[in-house]
Amino acid sequence: MNTSGRSLADAVFARFRIAGLLPYAGVGPTAGLAAVNLLLGLLPVAFVVATSVMLGRIPPAVAVGVGSPEWSGVVWAFVVASGAFALQQSLSPLQAALSELVARRVDGRIFDRLMGASLRSPGIAPLEDQRLLDDLAEASHELEHGFQSPGRACAGLLNLIARVTALLGYVIVIGLAFAWWAAAAVLVAVLAFRYGQRGGLRRYSQVVVRFAAARRKSRYFRNLAMGGVAAKEIRVFGLVEWLRDQYADAYREWTRPVWAARRRILLRPYGWYTVLGLATTSAVLVATARAGLAGMDVTSLVLVLQAVLGAMRLGEFYPEADVQTQFGMNAFRAVRAFERAVDEYPAAAALPSVPAGERLPTVPAPRREIRFSDLTFRYPGQSQPVYEGLNLVVPAGRCTAIVGVNGAGKTTLVKLLARLYDPQQGAVTVDGTDLRAFPVDAWRARLAVIFQDFNRYEVSAADNIAFGAVEYLGDVDRIRAAAADAGIQTTLEGLPAGFGTPLARHVTGGADLSGGQWQRVALARALFALRSGASVLVLDEPTASLDVRAESRFFDEFVRLTGDATTILISHRFSTVRHADHIIVLDSGRVHEEGSHEELIRRNGRYAELFRLQADRFADDEPQDEHSGVTV
Numbered sequence: 003m004n005t006s007g008r009s010l011a012d013a014v015f016a017r018f019r020i021a022g023l024l025p026y027a028g029v030g031p032t033a034g035l036a037a038v039n040l041l042l043g044l045l046p047v048a049f050v051v052a053t054s055v056m057l058g059r060i061p062p063a064v065a066v067g068v069g070s071p072e073w074s075g076v077v078w079a080f081v082v083a084s085g086a087f088a089l090q091q092s093l094s095p096l097q098a099a100l101s102e103l104v105a106r107r108v109d110g111r112i113f114d115r116l117m118g119a120s121l122r123s124p125g126i127a128p129l130e131d132q133r134l135l136d137d138l139a140e141a142s143h144e145l146e147h148g149f150q151s152p153g154r155a156c157a158g159l160l161n162l163i164a165r166v167t168a169l170l171g172y173v174i175v176i177g178l179a180f181a182w183w184a185a186a187a188v189l190v191a192v193l194a195f196r197y198g199q200r201g202g203l204r205r206y207s208q209v210v211v212r213f214a215a216a217r218r219k220s221r222y223f224r225n226l227a228m229g230g231v232a233a234k235e236i237r238v239f240g241l242v243e244w245l246r247d248q249y250a251d252a253y254r255e256w257t258r259p260v261w262a263a264r265r266r267i268l269l270r271p272y273g274w275y276t277v278l279g280l281a282t283t284s285a286v287l288v289a290t291a292r293a294g295l296a297g298m299d300v301t302s303l304v305l306v307l308q309a310v311l312g313a314m315r316l317g318e319f320y321p322e323a324d325v326q327t328q329f330g331m332n333a334f335r336a337v338r339a340f341e342r343a344v345d346e347y348p349a350a351a352a353l354p355s356v357p358a359g360e361r362l363p364t365v366p367a368p369r370r371e372i373r374f375s376d377l378t379f380r381y382p383g384q385s386q387p388v389y390e391g392l393n394l395v396v397p398a399g400r401c402t403a404i405v406g407v408n409g410a411g412k413t414t415l416v417k418l419l420a421r422l423y424d425p426q427q428g429a430v431t432v433d434g435t436d437l438r439a440f441p442v443d444a445w446r447a448r449l450a451v452i453f454q455d456f457n458r459y460e461v462s463a464a465d466n467i468a469f470g471a472v473e474y475l476g477d478v479d480r481i482r483a484a485a486a487d488a489g490i491q492t493t494l495e496g497l498p499a500g501f502g503t504p505l506a507r508h509v510t511g512g513a514d515l516s517g518g519q520w521q522r523v524a525l526a527r528a529l530f531a532l533r534s535g536a537s538v539l540v541l542d543e544p545t546a547s548l549d550v551r552a553e554s555r556f557f558d559e560f561v562r563l564t565g566d567a568t569t570i571l572i573s574h575r576f577s578t579v580r581h582a583d584h585i586i587v588l589d590s591g592r593v594h595e596e597g598s599h600e601e602l603i604r605r606n607g608r609y610a611e612l613f614r615l616q617a618d619r620f621a622d623d624e625p626q627d628e629h630s631g632v633t634v
C-alpha cells in the first residue's frame with residue numbers, strides 16, 4: 003500500500019478505535035447526539051432547497067398576485083426555509099450540550115479505568131516508571147480539563163455526521179438538479195480540500211509526538227518554577243534566571259521544529275488543494291451558468307449554485323471535530339499503556355488472590371526468621387542489579403538494624419519484603435514459606451512499614467494514624483494510644499479540632515505540622531498497625547527529623563512499644579542503630595558484616611569505622627548528651 007493509502011487506512015482505523023469508546027457514553031446520549039447531527043446535516047440542505055423553490059416561484063406569483071395558489075406556494079416555501087433555519091439555530095446549543103455530555107461520560111469512565119489500574123497494581127513498578135507517569139499526568143490532565151480527550155474525540159466523531167450528511171445532501175441535489183458528473187466533481191474537490199486539511203493535521207501530529215521529550219522538559223521547568231516544592235531553593239540559590247533560560251530553551255527546542263513543520267505540512271498542500279478546489283468549483287459554476295443561459299429553470303439554477311457553494315464550504319477545517327479526533331486518543335493510549343504495564347507486572351499472575359468480600363486468611367507471625375535467600379533483583383529497565391545472590395536473615399521477635407552507605411540497597415529490601423516488587427531470582431521466606439505463597443493482602447496485614455518518604459495524608463490527624471490498619475478507622479481509643487506511644491498525643495489534641503483537624507493548611511480549619519511532628523504521626527501510624535495485628539515492623543529512618551531528646555525517649559520506650567514484634571530498623575544515625583539486638587552492614591547489595599553493636603565495635607570493621615566517624619563529629623561539635631548514645 004502506498005503512503006496515502008496507508009494513511010487513509012490509518013485514519014479509518016483511528017475512527018473505529020474512537021467509535022469503540024462510544025458505549026461508555028451510553029445509548030441515550032450517543033443516539034441523541036447522532037440524531038441531532040443528522041438533523042443538523044439535513045437542515046441546511048432543506049434550507050437551500052426551500053429558498054431555491056421560493057425564488058423559482060416568485061415570478062409566477064408576482065404575475066398572478068397576492069392570494070393566488072402561486073402566492074401561497076411562495077409563502078409555504080418561505081415557511082419551510084425559515085423553519086429549517088430556525089431549527090438549525092436552536093439545535094446548535096443542543097449539539098454543544100450533548101457533545102459535552104458524551105465527552106464527560108466517556109472521559110469519566112476512562113478516568114475510572116485509570117484509577118482502577120493504578121489501585122489494582124499489586125506492585126509499584128508501573129507507578130515508578132517515569133515515562134509512564136509523565137504520559138499519565140498529561141492524560142489525566144486532558145481527561146479532567148482538556149480539549150483533546152478521548153471523550154472529545156467521541157463527540158467530534160459524532161459531530162462529523164452533520165458534515166457528512168450535508169455534503170452528501172448537496173451532492174445529491176447537484177446530481178438531481180443538474181448533472182452527476184458535476185456532483186462527482188464537487189465531491190472530489192471537497193474531499194481534496196479536506197484531505198489537505200485533515201491529512202496535514204495528521205502529519206503535523208506525528209511531528210508533535212516526535213518532540214514529546216522536549217515538551218516534557220519544558221513542562222518540567224514550568225512546573226518547577228510555579229510549584230511550591232522547589233520555591234525555597236530556587237530563591238535561596240538564585241536559580242530564577244537559570245530556570246527562566248532553561249524553560250525558554252526547552253520551549254524553543256520543541257516549538258521551532260513544530261512551527262517549521264506546520265508551515266511545510268499545512269501550508270503547501272493547502273495551497274495545492276485550494277487551487278484544485280477552486281478550479282473544479284469554477285468549472286461546475288461555469289457549466290451551470292451556461293446551462294442557465296440554455297434555458298435551465300430558475301429553481302434548478304439557484305439550487306445548483308447554492309448547493310455548490312454550500313458543499314465547497316464543507317471543505318474547511320472542522321473546529322468541532324478535527325483536533326479532537328486527531329489528538330483525543332493520545333490520552334487513551336497513555337491509559338492503555340499504563341493498564342498493560344500493570345497487567346504485565348510479573349507478580350500479578352502469581353499472586354494468590356482472595357475473592358472480593360471474603361475474609362483474609364491470617365498469615366502466622368514469624369516465629370523463627372525472615373530470610374532473604376540467594377536474592378537477585380534488578381529494577382525494571384535497569385542494567386545494574388541491586389542484589390546478586392544476597393543472603394540475609396532477620397531473627398524473629400527481635401530488633402534488627404540495617405545500615406550501609408547511600409544506595410547500598412536498604413530500602414529496596416523493604417520493598418521486596420512488602421512485595422511491592424518481587425525478586426527475579428531467590429526468595430523472601432518466613433519460617434521457610436515463600437512470601438509468594440501468601441495472598442499479598444494477607445501478608446501486608448502482618449506488616450507495619452514507615453518508609454523514609456512516608457505519606458502526609460490531607461485528612462484528619464486521626465485518620466492519618468488509623469491508616470496503619472484501616473479496618474480500625476474510627477477506633478478513637480486505639481488512635482489516642484498510638485499517638486501517645488509516638489509522643490504526639492498532646493500536640494494533636496491542641497489542634498483547632500483536636501484529632502479531627504485536617505492536616506492540610508489549605509483546607510478550611512486545617513493545620514500543618516512540623517517535619518518532626520509529622521514523623522511522629524507516621525510512627526503513630528506504624529504503632530497503630532502493630533496494636534491492630536501487625537507483627538513485623540519496618541522503620542526506615544524513623545527518627546531522622548526528631549530532636550535528640552525525642553529520639554532518645556522513643557528508644558527508651560521501644561522495647562515496650564514493639565513487644566515481641568520482629569522489627570527492622572534502617573537508619574544512618576548510629577544513635578538509633580545501636581539499640582538494635584542485631585546489626586547488619588550492607589554494602590553494594592551484600593552483607594558486609596553483622597552482629598551486635600558491641601561485637602561489631604570489637605571487630606573494628608566498617609561498622610566501627612562509621613560509628614566512630616559519627617561519634618567523633620558529635621564529640622567535636624557539642625558536649626556529649628547522655629541520651630545521644632554516640633559515645634563509644
Ligand SMILES: Nc1ncnc2c1ncn2[C@@H]1O[C@H](COP(=O)(O)OP(=O)(O)OP(=O)(O)O)[C@@H](O)[C@H]1O
Nearest residue numbers: 130381384388406407408409410411412413414415
Ligand atoms: N525505583 C527505582 N528504579 C530504579 N532504580 C532504583 C529505584 N529505587 C532505587 N533504585 C536504585 O537501587 C539502588 C538501591 O537503592 P535503595 O533505595 O535501596 O538504597 P538505600 O540503601 O536505601 O539508599 P539510601 O541510604 O540513600 O536511602 C540504588 O542504586 C538506587 O539508585
